[in-house]
Amino acid sequence: MRKTLLASLALVLVSSTAFAQNATGTASDNKIKIGILNDQSGVYADFGGKSSVEAAKMAIEEFGGKVLGMPIEIVDADHQNKPDIASNIARQWYDTEQVDAIMELTTSSVALAVQAVAKEKKKIDIVTGAATTDLTGKACSPYGFHWAYDTHALAVGTGGALVKQGGDSWFFLTADYAFGYSLEQQTGDFVKANGGTIAGSVRHPLSSTDFSSFLLQAQSSGAKVIGLANAGLDTSNAIKQAAEFGIVQGGQRLAALLFTLAEVHGLGLEAAQGLTLTEGYYWNRDDQSREFAKKFFERTNKMPNMIHTGTYSAVRQYLKAVEKAGTDETEAVAKAIHEMPVDDVFAQGGTVAKNGRMIHDMYLLQVKKPDESKEAWDYFDVLDTIPGKEAYMDPAKSGCDLVN
Template structure:
């Protein structure tokens, strides 16, 4: 009988019980972003804290394996980011890289991760190319993108009569994508673009660019940039009396952290789009106050999106019973996203996580009841309107 059992097992007649598998005995997540430059408030070290919060809230382990989070500063340079990512994958057993502020960085690391068969979840990068022509079976885009920003901020201003635009655009992939997406939406709604000018990343002097915008006579000056670049442009626009002259500034990527850094006095009246606001409901407020206690700041959409991305990744590992890339990627596509960031979020075939976004207006200082209470939520834009249909995204992985 013993010989019969051994023989049966050897040919697979007796199935072994399924065993959860985690490579290297741990799950290791890398948060790679700008921690010292123009986007350090946009995501920065607070995205790392958001990732830690997600791990702690999940319980600290998945499939009985510990979860570790590491972080590094890519300095907004794609080559530095790629070198860090390669080292993480090749020698430090990192399983997934997230955040990736700056579109050039996001595209570079997603391409490397595809080669290495590793999962990336972009929460800080904006370009739709991540889920378009350069999509990856292991790449996901979580918090926002340039299409959602264009639909939100661009659409609102055209409907309010802002039908002629001039763009100040950051001179790299993110800026081009944001200008292109907003231009398409403005013209689709009957508006026009009368001109544009590009400026280097981390500019300190916007005077010549703003004078060109002012001279154009456009009703709206679209700031297709982010972080300190947007803050500096808004401050210097005030010095030239641009808004006093009747032109309106549209901050196409501006978050709560940027409003706080600029100050409500200078930012009041700005329209912008975010996919998270801490004071939108009781659940988001509870999360926001925990985040504030931990970091000294309220979360913006990048921080909350990173929290959600880490939680979703861990849930996918748990559901797959392994951290093997193909299985986890399949679960990320399959599982709905329900957490403080997204309600009934869904991941498209191109890796785009689709959820509602919100059109905001920065309050006048007299209407602010407490620190960080900067927004009025003007409208909720359904995710299916805010984001491109995956079938129309240009992603070669999507079957019609």
């Protein structure tokens, strides 16, 4: 009788556990763990960095620190803009630290390397900091997503605006890695498709401090527009040194093809005024964006750019997908991310295409003159809204084998 009672009790416990799992969902290790992997000490530290970690924490706190009744954990690391370091961290996180998804991934070479690891391990990655369209093209993954922006959107936005304004001859000053190549190619293609010409290009190493020889080549080309196909401190340093050479005063225009609020703040309005750029978010655009920015500022002492807010959005959407799927199992979560619309402070009516590209509106911005700025961080005029379907490449033409 005692054995029978023990067996019955065991059956009740098993049944109760199963009921609880069905009621709250399941996770492979009784927790949801997210990794933020980005540049925290180098040329892109202000571009994303620790502020992206804070944005991720904001999304987690909105969920009360739990999803499916299980705690949400976050880890972060500095990949130093080195693909081998990033890959090693990703493998360790996925293999031994029970990380379910890795996000942010500033630097295209890093993002491509980590997405390859995630695909091999059948784990989720959501890129907000890198730009290359290869992430949703030839290197696409059923578990990989590209969130905040990409080189095609930047080319359509900034490149398109300057061509319309008469900037029909270009010379590119390009960062010598995957992101720079992609941005130069796609902007160049867009310029030529609209009747413009490319006078030439020159490539510089990541984290350059001396742009003098590159700028002299650009100046001597006679091109109307010098396209800066770089980002972060590289762009800021190039703009500062261009002023020393009197390039703008000489009649040429600078196109900062990837420039965000963080870099404008670091450079200052005096040096940055008049620059045209494209972002996926601007804190002072409407009441919703201002409300989020105020909360972000209280934590970081800065206003967010599209990388920070995009990371918040990516983490939030991942957690919503886990909630919808009722599990953290990769296939189920990836399916939910593809199916769910994106409606938050970053994107309104965003959709996720078959190749993992999140399609949302982008904003064409111009940096104000110092006397036009009404308050701290009030740096941009919104010139135009670029609909997502215009900003992003047609998934069928992306080269991703998941689409067709």
